[in-house]
Amino acid sequence: MHVGSCTEFDSGRSPAAGSATPGFRHDALLYDSPEQLAAVAGPFLLEGLAAGDGAVIAVSPEATPVLREAVGHHPLVLVLEQHALYRSRTPTAITTFRGLGEQAGPGRRVRVVGEVDFGTTVADRTEWQRYEAVINHAFAASPLWGLCVFDTHRLSDAVLTAARDTHPHLVTASGRAVNPDFVAPVTYLAGLPVPDEPLEHTPPALAADDVTDFIALRRRVRAHLATVGSPPDVVEDYLLALDEMTSNATRHGARPVGLRLWTAPGRLVAVISDAGPGPTDPFAGYGPAHGADLSAGGMGLWLARQLCDHVAIRHDQHGASVRLSTAWS
Known part of the structure; x- marks a missing residue:
């Protein structure tokens, strides 16, 4: 040519x-x-x-x-x-x-x-x-x-x-x-609208309405994920993302901090919510908040976007929520 x-x-x-x-x-x-x-x-x-x-x-x-x-x-x-x-x-x-x-x-x-x-x-x-x-x-x-x-x-x-x-x-x-x-x-x-997630319209497999014991919550989530056939690496990545987002909600948001988890064949969806304002920067999570200095913090959303297929942030009259979705075949 x-x-x-x-x-x-x-x-x-x-x-x-x-x-x-x-x-x-x-x-x-x-x-x-x-x-x-x-x-x-x-x-x-x-x-x-x-x-x-x-x-x-x-x-x-x-x-x-x-x-x-x-x-x-x-x-x-x-x-x-x-x-x-x-x-x-x-x-x-x-x-x-x-x-x-x-x-x-x-x-x-x-x-x-x-x-x-x-x-x-x-x-x-x-x-x-x-x-x-x-x-x-x-x-x-x-x-x-x-x-x-x-x-x-x-x-x-x-x-x-x-x-x-x-x-x-x-x-x-x-x-x-x-x-x-x-x-x-x-x-x-x-x-840009947040895409709908059909699983959210069904009863969650696990729900926690006012999280205070994060270690116990993590154990509950891990125990449940062990029953759904998720690959081990998917489980570990997802648990880390959940930890980061729950920790963010606790440090930067306001009580109550809640979690909803849905599972389906080849798919995991969770929503972490709190009563605070949530992230307002539209570019949040597309790079470390403080550059290459990991010790400065600000890594939660950046990590979650790397560990999950989709991360959706929503705001309403009750506060803010982050939805984490991951799928595997």
Whole structure:
């Protein structure tokens, strides 16, 4: 496949070496064909390599060979397996990309062509929509330039709308332009509904209304989980997440602290509630609250998001709650 340089990225060229560290750029390409993907994303990566930037491909198995050919199988282009990156939990992708940004040379960026796998459930899709908004904040100071690509023939209207809402710039064959549909991340996150969880409409397998003895509660939860056939590693991760969220509710919330646990074949759901205001930062839990200094605390939600498939925070007239969901096959 011959790819011409149909798109100019000159307006976003990396600063000269030795200049101030460049910040994050977050662009979206909504593509209709493999040829359009190659014609836009190929030059984006090649121009970056010519300027001394790093180059990364993290797209679907169908799109990967298209892009590898578009860059002439350049040996300096790093290819990441999409499912390992985007079918895991969002903190995995955030940590991976932060690490890549740390490898950028002085005054340079790492350019990433990424294609999020939005999963198969509403909860998956919502979490990755959150991710697209969150990284505008989480990577603000990182020397990363993300070109997120969206297949208009494969993805739903909801996902394509989210793409337009969460990317400050759009890229087409004509060039890179400010996106008039971009929504500020705080506003966008505030408008995202918490997906419904059907298990919550059934009687819980375990309930504690005013938790004071956390050791005893943990024993009750562990004893119950031992009866549902959960893999041991899933149980340990889930117990740790429950511990963190129950501890957070006790330290930062207000009594009564309550817990509800539901189990179903291949699925665990728990809600930890308290009468306090709960987390109000829409970016809470997408990075350690105090950076790399683990001794400073602020790790509870960050850990929970790594240990569970989905973490949902809700507020109502009674206080705040955190819902932890995990599934296995």
